[in-house]
Amino acid sequence: MNTEEDPENKRKHIVMLGAGFAGLEFCKAMKDVPVRVTLIDRQNYHLFQPLLYQVATAGLAAPEIARAVRAIFTEYPNVTTLMDEVTSVDLRSREVHCKEHTLTYDYLVIGLGVKTGYFGHDEWAKDAPGLKTLDDAMAIRRNVLLAFERAEMCEDPEEKRRLMNIVVVGGGPTGVEMAGSFAELSRRVLKKDFRRTDTAEAHIYLVEAAPRLLGMFDEKLSEYTRRHLEKMGVTVKLNSPVKRVEDDVVEFGDETVRAANVIWAAGIKAPELTSKLGVETDRAGRIKVNQDLSIPGHPEVFVAGDIAACIDAKGRNVPGLCPAAMQMGRHAAKVIANEVEREILLQPQPKEREAFSYFDKGSMATIGRSAAVASSMGLKFTGFIAWLMWLFVHLMFLVGFRNKLAVLLQWFYAYIHYQRGARIITGLEKIEKLPVKL
Amino acid sequence: MNTEEDPENKRKHIVMLGAGFAGLEFCKAMKDVPVRVTLIDRQNYHLFQPLLYQVATAGLAAPEIARAVRAIFTEYPNVTTLMDEVTSVDLRSREVHCKEHTLTYDYLVIGLGVKTGYFGHDEWAKDAPGLKTLDDAMAIRRNVLLAFERAEMCEDPEEKRRLMNIVVVGGGPTGVEMAGSFAELSRRVLKKDFRRTDTAEAHIYLVEAAPRLLGMFDEKLSEYTRRHLEKMGVTVKLNSPVKRVEDDVVEFGDETVRAANVIWAAGIKAPELTSKLGVETDRAGRIKVNQDLSIPGHPEVFVAGDIAACIDAKGRNVPGLCPAAMQMGRHAAKVIANEVEREILLQPQPKEREAFSYFDKGSMATIGRSAAVASSMGLKFTGFIAWLMWLFVHLMFLVGFRNKLAVLLQWFYAYIHYQRGARIITGLEKIEKLPVKL
Numbered sequence: 001m002n003t004e005e006d007p008e009n010k011r012k013h014i015v016m017l018g019a020g021f022a023g024l025e026f027c028k029a030m031k032d033v034p035v036r037v038t039l040i041d042r043q044n045y046h047l048f049q050p051l052l053y054q055v056a057t058a059g060l061a062a063p064e065i066a067r068a069v070r071a072i073f074t075e076y077p078n079v080t081t082l083m084d085e086v087t088s089v090d091l092r093s094r095e096v097h098c099k100e101h102t103l104t105y106d107y108l109v110i111g112l113g114v115k116t117g118y119f120g121h122d123e124w125a126k127d128a129p130g131l132k133t134l135d136d137a138m139a140i141r142r143n144v145l146l147a148f149e150r151a152e153m154c155e156d157p158e159e160k161r162r163l164m165n166i167v168v169v170g171g172g173p174t175g176v177e178m179a180g181s182f183a184e185l186s187r188r189v190l191k192k193d194f195r196r197t198d199t200a201e202a203h204i205y206l207v208e209a210a211p212r213l214l215g216m217f218d219e220k221l222s223e224y225t226r227r228h229l230e231k232m233g234v235t236v237k238l239n240s241p242v243k244r245v246e247d248d249v250v251e252f253g254d255e256t257v258r259a260a261n262v263i264w265a266a267g268i269k270a271p272e273l274t275s276k277l278g279v280e281t282d283r284a285g286r287i288k289v290n291q292d293l294s295i296p297g298h299p300e301v302f303v304a305g306d307i308a309a310c311i312d313a314k315g316r317n318v319p320g321l322c323p324a325a326m327q328m329g330r331h332a333a334k335v336i337a338n339e340v341e342r343e344i345l346l347q348p349q350p351k352e353r354e355a356f357s358y359f360d361k362g363s364m365a366t367i368g369r370s371a372a373v374a375s376s377m378g379l380k381f382t383g384f385i386a387w388l389m390w391l392f393v394h395l396m397f398l399v400g401f402r403n404k405l406a407v408l409l410q411w412f413y414a415y416i417h418y419q420r421g422a423r424i425i426t427g428l429e430k431i432e433k434l435p436v437k438l
Numbered sequence: 439m440n441t442e443e444d445p446e447n448k449r450k451h452i453v454m455l456g457a458g459f460a461g462l463e464f465c466k467a468m469k470d471v472p473v474r475v476t477l478i479d480r481q482n483y484h485l486f487q488p489l490l491y492q493v494a495t496a497g498l499a500a501p502e503i504a505r506a507v508r509a510i511f512t513e514y515p516n517v518t519t520l521m522d523e524v525t526s527v528d529l530r531s532r533e534v535h536c537k538e539h540t541l542t543y544d545y546l547v548i549g550l551g552v553k554t555g556y557f558g559h560d561e562w563a564k565d566a567p568g569l570k571t572l573d574d575a576m577a578i579r580r581n582v583l584l585a586f587e588r589a590e591m592c593e594d595p596e597e598k599r600r601l602m603n604i605v606v607v608g609g610g611p612t613g614v615e616m617a618g619s620f621a622e623l624s625r626r627v628l629k630k631d632f633r634r635t636d637t638a639e640a641h642i643y644l645v646e647a648a649p650r651l652l653g654m655f656d657e658k659l660s661e662y663t664r665r666h667l668e669k670m671g672v673t674v675k676l677n678s679p680v681k682r683v684e685d686d687v688v689e690f691g692d693e694t695v696r697a698a699n700v701i702w703a704a705g706i707k708a709p710e711l712t713s714k715l716g717v718e719t720d721r722a723g724r725i726k727v728n729q730d731l732s733i734p735g736h737p738e739v740f741v742a743g744d745i746a747a748c749i750d751a752k753g754r755n756v757p758g759l760c761p762a763a764m765q766m767g768r769h770a771a772k773v774i775a776n777e778v779e780r781e782i783l784l785q786p787q788p789k790e791r792e793a794f795s796y797f798d799k800g801s802m803a804t805i806g807r808s809a810a811v812a813s814s815m816g817l818k819f820t821g822f823i824a825w826l827m828w829l830f831v832h833l834m835f836l837v838g839f840r841n842k843l844a845v846l847l848q849w850f851y852a853y854i855h856y857q858r859g860a861r862i863i864t865g866l867e868k869i870e871k872l873p874v875k876l
């Protein structure tokens with residue numbers, strides 16, 4: 001790994017932490033820049049996170065929303081992929097420490113993303129798993145499908161109800177998408193296949209602390225979403241902050257529900273690494289950045305994606321969304337490429353770097369079969385039109401030709417037949433003891 | 439679960455153990471027969487085992503070769519699916535004991551399949567995993583891909599070689615298919631994506647105790663297979679029984695190889711259940727059956743699929759292949775349906791039941807991209823023609839429309855681009871400690 005000491009190689013070395021949307025866009029934008037880029041991720045794949053809920057709800061297979069990072073950068077000879085886990089960054093000595101290696105850098109871009117946050121209640125994590133990784137999604141899929149199988153074998157009506165209760169905490173896009181998808185799963189997909197159990201009696205709760213769902217959207221869209229979810233059979237609980245999660249008991253508002261499956265889609269938290277950098281972070285641990293996305297005092301270190309607490313050139317808080325992460329990755333690449341090229345050409349560096357300006361193309365969330373909400377450039381869309389927009393946008397962004405076609409095919413088939421292609425319970429052998437709740 | 443005591447329900451109760459090929463065909467054949475069938479499997483899915491090696495070698499996603507058993511029997515009102523694990527069968531009291539339930543039966547069909555067998559060396563299992571379940575396949579995929587990632591980070595040439603060594607034990611169809619697929623993976627798919635490692639230097643060993651590969655085929659096809667594998671870069675070792683597997687050390691013939699991945703595709707073993715039945719079994723623990731597939735002394739109990747040691751009406755040993763399992767499942771269904779219907783119509787039972795006769799359509803094995811061997815009705819095929827035959831047959835048998843199209847799409851894309859769609863390492867979070875070998 002001592003390539004940086006290789007006298008043959010005088011190119012600047014850039015370390016990109018994280019192969020999420022920011023990392024991918026950054027590396028792609030550096031394609032023709034005379035630098036060496038090392039892309040580090042603890043997984044070997046890039047994950048298309050916006051569709052992760054589809055894996056959790058048995059709609060898609062894991063490989064359909066993930067692609068090997070190496071395969072993405074086959075044609076990028078200046079990009080080297082390293083599968084390793086970053087343990088700390090020493091900003092002074094410009095070193096990145098991973099579990100297996102230590103690398104030095106000329107420029108560093110931190111794009112590590114965020115984890116599920118429990119608002120100071122990390123003890124809830126074991127009973128209310130979040131949805132951030134493929135393993136999370138497959139664990140949720142396993143536990144939900146298993147709960148229905150157990151319900152089918154169960155003769156005690158109360159226990160049966162508990163097994164079929166699903167509580168989704170958090171009324172943002174992920175929570176809405178999951179609740180809608182679970183409602184369809186129980187009311188449409190599974191209903192015809194169980195003999196002793198009416199799976200349509202499953203209670204899907206969507207619990208939100210705020211007075212409305214999808215807080216970042218217009219109130220009309222929030223209201224449309226609530227009504228549509230309720231029509232689908234979801235029990236929407238607004239103004240209901242969660243007070244306790246313990247084993248299979250969830251307390252929210254004035255209610256206490258026992259549920260075999262509690263899923264947390266409510267908060268985010270930056271990885272611990274950020275607290276050890278010695279730089280300013282916000283309450284969620286996200287790194288506060290300058291307008292050019294660099295860390296104050298460290299012009300050679302950039303932060304991009306969800307892990308950045310960024311106020312852009314127009315004074316807006318940049319949201320934790322894919323398009324924002326992609327734009328930030330490209331912005332960091334542009335600034336670095338400009339400096340590197342000027343240095344090579346012996347041109348003077350500009351006095352001030354360009355500030356990042358977020359281009360808000362709009363937001364969208366899907367609710368269920370042929371219903372979604374979208375807002376873009378001041379326009380609002382609901383229902384089938386919004387759903388088609390959602391479908392189109394997500395397919396366009398899916399990395400890799402194969403995935404696009406395979407996913408489209410699955411969706412089309414599922415749409416016609418109310419089927420789910422990934423209704424399999426895997427990983428049973430690895431579980432020494434099944435979760436207490438099941 | 440006390441439906442059998444329900445006075446409304448006088449229908450005979452048939453318990454089918456196992457939702458493999460025998461179980462599926464049995465239940466389908468019972469569709470219009472006035473009986474109640476309970477289909478028990480410890481998994482919630484039917485697995486298309488002939489393509490399992492494609493999941494292990496990152497070609498296909500797990501859900502593409504598996505389908506929820508319940509979904510298969512949606513339109514079969516007399517079939518009830520139960521996800522539970524059989525612990526014992528009491529032939530005298532006609533009871534099936536599962537982890538969660540006990541069921542009584544009028545007829546029982548045992549179609550539980552077989553596990554990987556180590557010829558009395560069960561201690562090798564932990565270091566040389568077999569390939570029987572989806573979890574097996576995903577574990578193999580994870581460990582092989584991870585070994586290449588580790589090799590990329592490794593500076594010690596000897597350790598690098600060890601990480602890239604793959605030993606496949608067993609020269610039957612599964613071993614041949616896996617060795618060929620690993621050779622393509624390392625020489626074609628991964629080669630262009632690694633920067634510091636020439637993955638084409640990976641050693642893929644195919645180790646077989648007998649003097650030739652694919653013992654059930656004609657010698658010419660065995661020889662073709664050996665030559666083709668060697669051309670692909672596989673090191674084929676014939677006459678090389680394995681003497682020892684310990685950690686990452688494999689001893690076979692006169693050689694000792696250290697390999698991060700050792701995969702066992704050499705033997706089979708019936709589940710322990712068979713030894714507790716009090717009936718005659720063969721060396722692998724398979725149940726010896728009468729020509730009608732029933733157990734001697736128990737005309738109400740049938741055995742179908744790989745778990746049966748069966749000599750058919752023509753005196754041939756029935757092989758452990760899908761078509762044989764399917765035919766046995768249908769045969770058991772025919773015999774039972776006939777008896778049930780005669781009883782209802784108050785007709786006398788026939789003196790003797792029909793004997794099972796295996797219809798051998800031929801066998802085939804794929805070696806790699808556009809090469810396979812096939813023999814059918816005395817004809818032999820090799821190369822591209824055999825590969826097309828293999829493709830056609832496997833697609834035709836794949837359960838479910840969606841899977842067929844999705845799999846065809848993947849194959850087509852992989853064929854054109856030398857890509858693998860499932861090159862993702864999952865389940866890392868669940869591994870407390872990585873295997874010693876990696």
